[in-house]
Each structure stands twice: as structure tokens, then as C-alpha cells.
Amino acid sequence: MKDIKTHPIGGNAGRNRTHNRRVVLDYVRANEPTGRAEIAKSCGLSFQAVSNIIEALETEGLLVAVGHKTGVRGQPAAQYKFNPESAFAIGVELRPNALICATLNLKGDCIYRERLSLEDSSPDKAIPQVCDMVDRAIAHCKRSRAQLLGVGVVMPGPFGAADMADMNAAILPDWENIDIKAVFEAALECPIIAENDATAAAISERVAGVARSMDTFCFLYFGAGLGLGVITNGHAQNGAYGNFGEIGHIVTQVGGTKCSCGNEGCLETYVSRLSVQKFMANRGIDIADADSLTKLLEQNNPALIEWIDIAATHLSQAIGILENIFDPETIVFGGAMPDSVTDALISRLQLPRGSVANRKNRKINRVMRGSSGHYTAAIGGASMIIHQITTPSMALYS
Amino acid sequence: MKDIKTHPIGGNAGRNRTHNRRVVLDYVRANEPTGRAEIAKSCGLSFQAVSNIIEALETEGLLVAVGHKTGVRGQPAAQYKFNPESAFAIGVELRPNALICATLNLKGDCIYRERLSLEDSSPDKAIPQVCDMVDRAIAHCKRSRAQLLGVGVVMPGPFGAADMADMNAAILPDWENIDIKAVFEAALECPIIAENDATAAAISERVAGVARSMDTFCFLYFGAGLGLGVITNGHAQNGAYGNFGEIGHIVTQVGGTKCSCGNEGCLETYVSRLSVQKFMANRGIDIADADSLTKLLEQNNPALIEWIDIAATHLSQAIGILENIFDPETIVFGGAMPDSVTDALISRLQLPRGSVANRKNRKINRVMRGSSGHYTAAIGGASMIIHQITTPSMALYS
DNA sequence: TACTTAATTCAAATAACTTGAATAAACATT
């Protein structure tokens, strides 16, 4: 996904303006409703600069005035907030057997979703389907294409698996060596961001989920395997070669279950959709879909409880690793698991004592469930687009 | 070390200039000697903008012209490189029983070092000693205080241990709740950056060590415990509360050795200075200092070899974790261990197969030894100062 | 020797932010 070495580039008036627009939008996002003077103070800009930017954003429709702040001295400050209907973004999740699409308004509310089964996920077949899907989403939401901020394309990682000595084949082998961003830019004629599912999911929680006001947190994504997305200082981590977050293949039990990657005792052999399916199949129970898991949990199925306990043990170890490495504000769980199973996993965790996260006076939990359900990845795709226009590229902290 | 929530701030002409200076300096650092036109092309700036900045940098003495590039068509391009003698930075490492000081010129060469044993490391006693040490360094290097870019203060983490439920007391308890940056700014009247040892060490490898041309890599720091510093896209990771990188307390053996943090089987109970001291003491061998380790290794001492094998096993697991999480360009080992012991550890690693780093066509090793020896932390302190003036705050790529 | 290529210089032009003075409107005080 990333390969050519780039270099940080300089700023000029135009790029500075772009940055400042994002700084302002990010502040409004996190603090709405808010006024120009407050933004100016918080963002280190003059009132006039903010005023000009707000005026432009209001003209474009991204922000709307919502009355005046009273109750304090001084001239009442005009308050602004996001205009959720002014623009929208689309996320597309590409899986081996399905296409999933989510449309979000500017506030991050999901206003349309669609799932399409796919027999053949090769680029030739899938790309036209994605185009049709995007057209349907725009039509269904009764928006104009001009309001479309962009499309986020989400695929499971890792990328470049073909070059890895022992890693299994890629989950979508036909897509190896394809410049996803370029291909979809050509097909959809709009801005494209491509990412893996876990990172997209993390961004979705920051744009409109439980991590809305957090700048540094981890997201554990339960998919076919197990993925990790990390946001630090408001920016998603990518790794040197675009393969950040392959946490499924860290070893939590030396000499444990043989994994397809060549290791033994990989975390995702204990915690993932494939893991629970295999575990239950060995006990003669077929897990066809998420609903069947939900039902088994409602019935307190002993085999499932057993799996949850094993999974929770390994997850607890992973949490210790993440907390001590990243020192995050929290760790969010999400992805393909039903909410009830995720909650059961969380309740059975045995969080390690020896962790920098084990503080007195914590205000938020060390672990929490994400808010976007099992459309997370597609919603994350659309969230990445919204995230980009509200995320400053400068990282100047006084 | 970090607590109050800040907000990204907007840019203006002045901040833009600061950023562009750093972009130019960073490019020269990594590509010297180089010319104005080349910088302009690579940094996305106009020739004129670069020309003005280079002129200023040359006037200030930070850059020097070094002839012209010939052999290609067109007017010969004037080449510039760093002027190592134009400015300098000082790093101070604060340990419970010692103060260590390193002075670097602008290129990152160490031009002075000093070690001072300390009976009392409390702020009242240590701060005056630090001031004297800085004065001695300036005098010894025959520089003027005006050329001092700043002082980097390095301490072992984690910070805020007093608030942690089960973590041991801080290594320097008297320094808890002290605003280190503010205290030393007042005492030394120059810019101060405070960091933990592992992060400082990572930065030192990027400024003038084996990671000079890398933007994303990990550094494992062998100290009393075990620390982790990570650079991603040229920026050091800090965590939400300044405690990024406490990798010593991740569990690599469930139910293993009891650790002072409350966990069992923490990595640093197997890999650290304290670990090897304890292991050898149990076999009746006293490890007084680094030299005694070196000698034992030369003699192929069986107990030490045994420790190295155990340590290498646990380290290999940690490397799998780091590679699969961060997808770094490489992992650097450094810190308090003698070079020969570090090399022995590296040679006995069993790098995991199932890792995104296990690629064909790798050009650099998955693990390498750092270049700055056991003054790493102090050198890292000074490196942070140099790093700051050559590291763009904007992260505009493409 | 003439041509091509690329770096450099000089002189405007431009974009975006900052500054400062004047005005508006609410709450607080007497």
C-alpha cells in the first residue's frame, strides 16, 4: 500500500489555508456548538483568520449557524456546528465473498448500507460492482455526486503477502500488486483512500464512535483473523510498508496451536471468527453466521463459554502488550463478532496488573466495545474520508 | 510528562517558515551534499523559497557551500552541507546513582562526554550538578552559550508510577510530580526537551546512527529494565500519558518469573541488566559492571551463555510482536549491554517465520545493533534537540 | 561554434494571516 519513500513537503499560503481549515473543522467537530472567538483562542489563530475560514465554510454549507451563546458577558457569540447534510462519504469493504457499502453524512451518521454477495472478487468483476453500488448509494440518499467527498476502500491485510517468505497467501490474491487507490480513482472519478479493515474501524470510532474525543487509542478488530488499528495524536499508524497492526500473528502461547503463518500459538488461532468456528466444529456445532453465535450465547452453550474463556485469556495478554507499548487512552473491541459475544469477552478479561494503564482515578474503562457493529469496516471506509478533511496535517502543539 | 489535552494549532506565515526551514534542513541532513534546485523539487517548494531559506541558513552558519556539482548539463548547482561546528546540543541522563552528559555537534558527532557518580539524585542536589556539568561541557568544547541549541534531559520511565495501582515505585521517586521541562528551563535558561531513555536512544540512531535514513523503526533499550522507543514517519511515539514503550512488562511466559510489577513472566525478568545480574548471582558470579560481562563472554562462560539463550528466546518473541504490530524497517538493539553481549544476543535470536518482516528481498537486517554504545541515552538527549530543528512539524506527504 | 539544458538572479504579484481602531450587544454594578 505504501512503498516509494516520500519526503515531508514545505508549506505555502494555500497549503497553510488547507491546514487551518482542517484545524477549525476538527475543533468544531470535537466541541460543537462553538464560536469564532473560542476557536481562535484554542487554535492559536487570530480572530480574523478564523472568521474568514468560518465564512467560507458556511458559504460552502459545511457549517451552519445555530443561534448565539448567552449567559456570559459580552456580545453574544454566534455558534456554529456541522451541517450533516452538506456532504457525504461512502465506504466500501471488499471481502472474498461479499461487497459491503456504507454511506455516512458529514457527522458520521450512517444513512445507507448495503451488502452484496460476490462469487468472484477479482478486480475485473468487483470493480464494476463497486461502481454500481456507489451509484445506488448516491441515488438512494438523493444526493448529488458533487457532494461526495470521496470513497474509502477497505480490504483485509496484510498487503504484499506474496513477497513474504512464510506468510499465507493474501486473502484477496487477485488484488496483490494492484494500485488500489489509482484503480478506483479512475473508476469512480473521486478522491479515494485505501486501508485495511482494522485501521478503518479505528478511524470510524474516532469520527463518530466511542473514541470521538480521543487522540490516542487502540482498536482490536475481530475479522476472519485479528487486526489492530492504532490512532496516535489523531493520526492512524501505517507501518513502513502499510502492514501495521498484524497483531493476529503475535505468539501468546509458545508451542501452541499451529498457525497457517508458520508460527505456533498465534493469537488469532485463539481469538477470531475462524477460531471460534473451528473450536465449535470440533464439538460438532456448526457456526453458520453471527446469529448462530448470538443464540448459542443466549443458551449459555458450554462449548462457547469455554471458547470465550480461552479467548479472553489470550486477549488479556494482548491487552497487556498494547497498554504497555502504546499507553493508549483505551482499547476498543469491534468487528465481526456479535455485540453480545464481544461483551462476554470483555466481561471475562483478566486485565493484567502490571500495566501503565492500571491507574487509580481512571475516568474511562481500559477496554470498551465499539459502536459501529459489524458494518464497522465499511463505515470505517467512509469515516476515513471524513477524518481526512477534519484532520490537520500539521502537528504543532504549542 | 504529558497530561493537559492540547489541540492542533493553525499555521501562519511565521510558523510556515519555521516548518519550511525544518523541511529543508531535514532534506539536507539525509541527502547532503545537495543543491537548491534539488531541494525545491523534493520538498514541493519553489526554487525561490528554497533559495531564501538556504541564504538565511548559510548566513546563520548552519549550512556551508561546498563547491558545485558538475558532470551534468546546465549551470553547475551550488552544493550545501551541514556545518557541524556551527551549533551544538547537550544531553543529560539522570540515573539514581549517576549523571551522564554528552555533547554533540550539529552532525551528531559526540565531541564531549562525562560521567559523574551521584549519591543523592533528588532534584535539590542533582539540578545544580547538572548546571555545573553543562557549564563544563560548554567550556571544554570552547563554544559560546549562544550556539547551544538546547539540552535534552533523559530519565528512565514510566512516569506517574505513583498513580499506578500495582506498578512498582518510580525509579526516581523524588522526581515524580516535577515538571522537568519547566524546572530545567529555569535552571539552564535554554530550550529543554525531556524524554525517557528508550525514546531518546531511538532518536539518537536516527540523527547519527544506523537508522539515519529510516523513518519508521523500533529501538529496544537494555537498561535496568527493558524499554522501547519507536519512530514512525520520523516522529517519536509518546503515548497518551507519556508512557509509551514499557515493553519490559509484557508477558512472554505465562506463569513465569514473578515480576515486581505484579505480573508473572514479564519480558524484563528475562532480558535486562538486573535479569542477568540476578541470573549470574544465583550461580555465584557477581556482575559488577559491563566489563565483567564482556570478560565472561570472552571466556564463553556457560552460565552466561545459558542466560543469553534464554534471553534470546524471549527477545525473539518480542521481535515477532514488534514486527507484526509496527511493520518497521528494522529493530535496533542498544543501551547498557556491552556490544559483544548485544551481538551474541542477536546471533542467537530465532526470528519468527510468521511475521510481516519475514520478506524475501530484504535489503537490511530485521535486527541490528545500534551505534552509540552505552552512552546512548545521554547522546539521545542531545540528539532530540538536533532532531527537533531538523524535523518538520507538518506531515504533508504526496 | 551554436544549441540545449539546468541553475540562478531580480523584480513584481499574490495569498493568507495579523494588527489596530471602531462598533455592537449582553451582563454587572450602582
Add this chain to the structure above:
DNA sequence: AATGTTTATTCAAGTTATTTGAATTAAGTA
């Protein structure tokens, strides 16, 4: 109820650092 204080807002320059464009310089190439 009148006056004063505080804060937001507007308007009109002023400032900074960048970009643009034309002219110049100097090396390699045909």
C-alpha cells in the same frame, strides 16, 4: 434605570513568505 465592563464582531490597512515570470549564467553536447 443609567452607567460601566466585558466580549464578539467588523472594517481597513499592514506584514510575511510564498509564487510567478523574465532575464542571465554556465556547463555539456552536437
